[in-house]
Amino acid sequence: MMPIAYVLINTAKGSEDKVLKELRKLKGIMEVHTLYGMHDIIAKVEIGDQPDKLKEDIIWKIRRINEVQSTTTLIVADTF
Numbered sequence: 001m002m003p004i005a006y007v008l009i010n011t012a013k014g015s016e017d018k019v020l021k022e023l024r025k026l027k028g029i030m031e032v033h034t035l036y037g038m039h040d041i042i043a044k045v046e047i048g049d050q051p052d053k054l055k056e057d058i059i060w061k062i063r064r065i066n067e068v069q070s071t072t073t074l075i076v077a078d079t080f
Contacts, residue, residue: 015067
C-alpha cells in the first residue's frame with residue numbers, strides 16, 4: 001500500500017469551490033472532501049516512498065493556490 005498523508009486546508013471565506021477545482025488538477029491527490037468545523041477541506045495524498053518529496057511536490061503546490069490560507073499535514077504512521 002502506498003504511504004499516504006492527509007492535508008487539512010483552510011481557505012479564504014467562500015472560496016472552497018475554487019480551491020476544490022484547483023486541487024482536483026494536482027497529481028497525487030487521491031480524495032478531496034469539504035468539512036464542517038475548524039478546517040474547510042481535507043485532501044488524501046499519496047506520498048510515495050520519500051516523505052521529503054511530499055513537501056517539495058504536493059504541499060507547496062497546495063499552498064500556492066491563492067485562496068489557501070493555511071495547511072496542516074498529517075502523515076499516516078500505520079493503517080489497521
